[in-house]
Amino acid sequence: MSPDELVYLGFIAASIPIGFLFRYLSPPVKQGAALLLGLTITIVTCRIHTLHSLITVLGTWAIIKLNWRSAPAITLGWTFLYLFFFRLSAWLGLPQPTPFSNAIQLILTLKMVSLANEVKSFYLEKKKEVSSFSKSPVVGVIPHEPSIYDIISYSYCYLGIMTGPFFRFQTYIDWLQQPSPLSLPGKDPCLLRLRMVPVYGALFLSVNYVFPLAYVRTDEFLEHNFLFRFLYMIAVFFVFRMRFYSAWCGAEAGCISAGLGCYPEGAQAKPGGGPTVQYSPDPDTPVQYDFRTIQNIDCYNTDFCVKVRHGMRYWNMTVQWWLHHYIYPNAPFRAYALRAGWTMLISAYWHGLHAGYYLSFLTIPLCIAAETAMEGAVRSRLGPQGQSIFDWVHWFLKMRAYDYMCMGFVLLKASDTVSYWSSIYFSMHIVAVGCIVLGRLLKAGGGRRERKGASEGEKTGAAEEEKKTEEQEVLREKSE
DSSP states (O other): OOHHHHHHHHHHHHHHHHHHHHTTSOHHHHHHHHHHHHHHHHHHHHGGGHHHHHHHHHHHHHHHHHOTTTHHHHHHHHHHHHHHHHHHGGGGTSOOOOHHHHHHHHHHHHHHHHHHHHHHHHHHHHHHHHHHTOOOOOTTOOSSOOOHHHHHHHHTOSTTTTTOOOOOHHHHHHHHTOSOGGGSOOHHHHHHHHTTHHHHHHHHHHHHHHSOGGGGGSHHHHTSOHHHHHHHHHHHHHHHHHHHHHHHHHHHHHHHHHTTTOEEGGGOOBTTTBOOSOOOOOTTSOOOEEOGGGOOBOHHHHHHOSOHHHHHHTBSHHHHHHHHHHTGGGOSOOSHHHHHHHHHHHHHHHHOSOHHHHHHHTTHHHHHHHHHHHHHHTGGGSOHHHHHHHHHHHHHHHHHHHHHHHHHHHHOSHHHHHHHHHHTTTHHHHHHHHHHHHHHHHHHHHHHHHHHHSOGGGOOOHHHHHHHHHHHHHHHHHHO
16 A cells, blocks of 8 residues: 555544544534644645645635625636646646645535535525515525635535545534434444445455556556456456445545434435435434435445446445536536536546546446447347346446446556557447447337338337437436
């Protein structure tokens, strides 16, 4: 493990017992202590680069105060432009930011954009109350306009400050104002979340030792046969997953120990977003709680879901919620694949300026288009057994697609990524394009046969079927 990884590990490990201590604090003390701890972590790990995060926070506060109505769009532009300056600061003669300051800046960007949206929602609901002369509780709307102290406290709260998960300002306020935090579940869900972390950690260390990423960049690697080169990306993505499974499960455990994101199951909380319905528990029925709000990874479904589009849903779940609510709806396209492409482009920019991010993220829409084409042309025409076989093949190709895209994400440079992809003959790109072409050919052939033998009322055009599929996907995502 690198020195930076050891620091992350120490921070995650320390946050778990500290979290249990925070349950004993009153709301004002809890707010101040979480801010002091978070600021200490930031200053120790980032030093002078703490100024980057502070400027981002103060800039967002000024935007909200000056123009709350346009704050979401302006804050998005402000934070993303500052990310660009932050990443080019070394080129401008400024000190090179530390990896820790980069991690803090990423989470802070999500928080500031979300905060601006929450403040706008608060004022809009307030105006409705004035015009209707009535007040009705609205799920997810903050109770008051945050002060500058509230904003700084939320920004530098030690929970998830470097590792995530992302959580909204409303979630933070709910955490501070928990009426009886000691009565909320903590030990059992915390241990449940940690039970596989030693396994993930051991697998990460052992497989990474046998299949180091640096070997891919050597001339010796290219001397191996195609099968070796192809299978190597499977090992690399496995290491990648185990690393993040360990880190995110540990970070979630730190939130669980402190009680952050603990809501009744009846509130139907979503990762990142929090409760989605008003919930009033029955006084005669024991309340069951969950920590879905701060769940950042679903390890099982990440590995075993069938579709590429579903794989994204279970990975970095709180950030996916942020993208789905603040980026995807504002995409300048209507088609699902194009909107997904726009969202992936923004996600790539958020991650960094390395070309490998863009090469990887912008391959996702191609894969989505491929699986959509094959589902409409092949799977829909199969029986139950045939669909089961199709799904297993689909799952296998989904995993290979993520293996393939992961190489760009970890190699970072365009030259290294293209060099590796060319060493396996751009196989997954070819498979994706082949599936799209085959799907359209099969649909076109099926359409001609239908025109010959079917009545006008039984015909369904290929374009109409694809449109229905996209509309159903959009409706399903909106419902989430």
